[in-house]
Amino acid sequence: MVLLNDFVRQWAEIDRDATAALAAVGASGYYILGPSVAAFEERLARLCGPRHAVGVGNGLDAIAIGLRAAGCQPGQRVLTTPLSAFATTLAILQAGAVPCFVDVDRDGLLDLDRVEEALARSPSFAFLLPVHLYGRPLALRRLRALGERFGVPIIEDCAQAIGASHDGVPVGTVGVAAALSFYPTKNLGCLGDGGALLTEDAGLAERARALRNYGQSSRYRHDHIGCNSRLDELQAAILSTALLPRLAGWNARRGAIAQAYCRGIANPALATPRADCPGAVWHLFPVLVRQGEREAFAAHLAAHGVQSAVHYPRLIPEQAALRTYGKYEVLDSLERAREFAARELSLPIHPYLTALEIDTVVAACNSWRPA
Numbered sequence: 001m002v003l004l005n006d007f008v009r010q011w012a013e014i015d016r017d018a019t020a021a022l023a024a025v026g027a028s029g030y031y032i033l034g035p036s037v038a039a040f041e042e043r044l045a046r047l048c049g050p051r052h053a054v055g056v057g058n059g060l061d062a063i064a065i066g067l068r069a070a071g072c073q074p075g076q077r078v079l080t081t082p083l084s085a086f087a088t089t090l091a092i093l094q095a096g097a098v099p100c101f102v103d104v105d106r107d108g109l110l111d112l113d114r115v116e117e118a119l120a121r122s123p124s125f126a127f128l129l130p131v132h133l134y135g136r137p138l139a140l141r142r143l144r145a146l147g148e149r150f151g152v153p154i155i156e157d158c159a160q161a162i163g164a165s166h167d168g169v170p171v172g173t174v175g176v177a178a179a180l181s182f183y184p185t186k187n188l189g190c191l192g193d194g195g196a197l198l199t200e201d202a203g204l205a206e207r208a209r210a211l212r213n214y215g216q217s218s219r220y221r222h223d224h225i226g227c228n229s230r231l232d233e234l235q236a237a238i239l240s241t242a243l244l245p246r247l248a249g250w251n252a253r254r255g256a257i258a259q260a261y262c263r264g265i266a267n268p269a270l271a272t273p274r275a276d277c278p279g280a281v282w283h284l285f286p287v288l289v290r291q292g293e294r295e296a297f298a299a300h301l302a303a304h305g306v307q308s309a310v311h312y313p314r315l316i317p318e319q320a321a322l323r324t325y326g327k328y329e330v331l332d333s334l335e336r337a338r339e340f341a342a343r344e345l346s347l348p349i350h351p352y353l354t355a356l357e358i359d360t361v362v363a364a365c366n367s368w369r370p371a
């Protein structure tokens with residue numbers, strides 16, 4: 001089977017470095033918020049651009065802590081996308097704010113035309129929370145210009161896009177803060193949960209450091225209602241020495257596989273993503289089938305030894321949890337997002353795919369004939 005992710009092959013590559021990191025942390029006797037987290041934060045900030053990186057427990061918390069550290073207040077409205085991991089919206093809810101949804105563009109990312117219309121119509125959005133979905137960067141100069149023009153701070157959800165850039169501008173650098181996830185399937189996935197917040201703002205970074213650690217600004221002094229969301233020393237050490245140094249190579253490999261798919265898949269029943277996006281890091285490779293054909297296509301792929309998955313089958317505002325909770329706004333028809341939810345299927349694109357496996361995926365796509 002050609003797998004969506006292959007952690008066994010990844011372990012074979014990183015085993016020696018990861019085991020050494022484990023031994024070093026074990027021997028240090030320092031397990032929480034010690035030198036390994038500090039060293040990783042420094043390396044991560046250097047790699048991504050913003051001056052400060054704050055390691056947290058996961059990507060969801062990175063967004064929620066980012067919103068809160070940036071001053072988001074309960075009841076404030078946050079403009080975001082209906083097509084993402086539910087965690088993006090959950091973070092807004094955790095901050096007590098109200099998610100407001102506009103439609104996506106033809107790539108499945110938050111539609112900046114709709115964002116502009118919404119911001120022009122109403123001055124009451126407190127934050128903009130865009131997602132660089134599938135490892136594809138939004139138009140970052142335009143995003144920054146929109147935030148500046150309407151005076152709306154941006155928190156970028158870069159969970160799927162570490163290392164991506166648009167026209168030379170890296171993701172995570174156009175807002176007041178940006179969130180990363182190190183969930184194992186991510187381009188920089190650790191051996192468990194992990195996340196980080198990036199920011200240029202020293203005060204915001206300091207508040208985030210307090211929020212992740214019970215709201216303590218110093219030992220036993222609690223100035224904020226915080227939480228426990230600390231990146232642990234072990235994950236930080238493994239990220240620093242076994243994973244981060246390999247990220248550029250892995251992202252390049254994902255890019256090469258994406259190009260091979262775009263060149264090789266030539267089936268009129270399938271729409272592949274636009275290949276002309278040099279700054280994308282291809283966390284996923286989403287193809288679109290015609291309405292009603294996805295299940296049969298997934299079964300065809302499986303029969304040809306190819307695993308696949310849907311990102312995402314249901315729009316966030318149509319999830320039962322949000323419907324029951326009730327505090328959200330849908331600002332337009334969400335027609336395109338609904339189309340993605342009905343038609344999208346992701347092909348394997350992890351960096352360990354062999355040439356033979358890539359050919360297997362391409363052949364399986366090209367031999368698909370809808371009924």
Ligand SMILES: Cc1ncc(COP(=O)(O)O)c(C=O)c1O
Pocket residue numbers: 058059060061084085087088131157159160181182183193194195
């Ligand atoms: C776009 C996006 N945002 C946020 C998250 C949340 O990250 P985590 O699973 O680390 O909490 C994810 C991961 O699933 C994601 O894909």
